[in-house]
Amino acid sequence: MIGGGRIGEALVSGLLHSGFATKDLVVVEKFPARSEELTAEYSIRVTDSIADAAEGADVLVIAVKPGDVDVVLADLGKADLDSEREKLLMSLVAGVPTSRYENRLPAGSPVVRVMPNTPMLVGEGASVIAAGRHVKPDDLALARQVLESVGTVTVVPESQIDAVTAVSGSGPAYFFLVAEAMIDAGVALGLTRATTTELVVQTMTGSAAMLARSGENAADLRAAVTSPGGTTAAAIRELERGGVRTAFYEALSAARDRSAALGSSAD
Ligand SMILES: NC(=O)C1=CN([C@@H]2O[C@H](COP(=O)(O)OP(=O)(O)OC[C@H]3O[C@@H](n4cnc5c(N)ncnc54)[C@H](OP(=O)(O)O)[C@@H]3O)[C@@H](O)[C@H]2O)C=CC1
Numbered sequence: 001m002i003g004g005g006r007i008g009e010a011l012v013s014g015l016l017h018s019g020f021a022t023k024d025l026v027v028v029e030k031f032p033a034r035s036e037e038l039t040a041e042y043s044i045r046v047t048d049s050i051a052d053a054a055e056g057a058d059v060l061v062i063a064v065k066p067g068d069v070d071v072v073l074a075d076l077g078k079a080d081l082d083s084e085r086e087k088l089l090m091s092l093v094a095g096v097p098t099s100r101y102e103n104r105l106p107a108g109s110p111v112v113r114v115m116p117n118t119p120m121l122v123g124e125g126a127s128v129i130a131a132g133r134h135v136k137p138d139d140l141a142l143a144r145q146v147l148e149s150v151g152t153v154t155v156v157p158e159s160q161i162d163a164v165t166a167v168s169g170s171g172p173a174y175f176f177l178v179a180e181a182m183i184d185a186g187v188a189l190g191l192t193r194a195t196t197t198e199l200v201v202q203t204m205t206g207s208a209a210m211l212a213r214s215g216e217n218a219a220d221l222r223a224a225v226t227s228p229g230g231t232t233a234a235a236i237r238e239l240e241r242g243g244v245r246t247a248f249y250e251a252l253s254a255a256r257d258r259s260a261a262l263g264s265s266a267d
């Protein structure tokens with residue numbers, strides 16, 4: 001795991017909870033205080049040397065910020081790795097296309113682009129994967145195996161990854177924002193923060209479970225809560241007046257465009 005930040009930690013933690021052994025994971029992290037935190041929390045080996053971690057690895061996971069990818073690729077290039085042992089590279093980095101890695105790695109290197117999300121920390125991640133040019137079925141199966149240990153896996157063509165990033169990569173933040181706003185509103189209505197938080201969390205969990213299991217679509221489930229002339233209708237009128245649908249459309253479009261822009265300096 002190259003990059004021990006939030007998403008790197010989410011995958012490491014999820015993998016360990018799903019039964020991966022601590023000896024099978026090595027994290028490369030440049031920031032010493034962060035290294036100490038990860039070692040203390042997970043009892044795994046953390047090093048600041050990409051060469052050291054990559055030498056014996058079957059899979060290299062890149063979890064650094066988009067602007068740090070070139071430094072990582074340069075370090076991998078200098079590492080003089082065992083060329084007999086083919087490594088699968090999985091990039092969790094938003095925006096950066098598989099071609100950017102393929103152009104800098106040894107010819108034929110398999111690269112899988114992944115758009116994960118942070119709920120993988122609790123085994124409920126939604127990961128989406130797209131195969132690079134040299135990925136064989138076994139490589140894709142290995143990527144799927146790693147990610148299925150921390151949630152669901154969906155395969156798409158790489159042309160769809162920017163849109164996927166807007167939906168599920170950034171998606172947890174939209175739900176956390178809604179939770180935050182509902183909790184603040186409940187407190188403003190006179191409920192305690194503890195009670196409001198408990199109610200909001202259970203309402204989100206229950207609604208997600210209904211959407212996942214009932215076989216009904218979101219519009220029908222929403223209509224079933226909305227009694228004519230009732231409380232929900234009063235609330236939804238205000239949400240619609242606030243432009244909630246347009247706001248989500250514009251928000252996801254902005255995230256999709258930002259993902260594309262992050263990768264546009266790539267090739
Ligand atoms: N957070 C999320 O929900 C999601 C993030 N992603 C992607 O995951 C990637 C990481 O994001 P996130 O975890 O949030 O970011 P963070 O900033 O939390 O983590 C990145 C980590 O990588 C470290 N790092 C930077 N350069 C190197 C290097 N050369 N070698 C080793 N480690 C290095 C950073 O250290 P330092 O701070 O010292 O620079 C930092 O600890 C991004 O590319 C993002 O697009 C994808 C989907 C969801």
Ligand SMILES: O=C(O)[C@@H]1CCC=N1
Nearest residue numbers: 094165168169170171
């Ligand atoms: O905000 C970001 O750029 C990253 C990618 C998806 C979620 N977090």
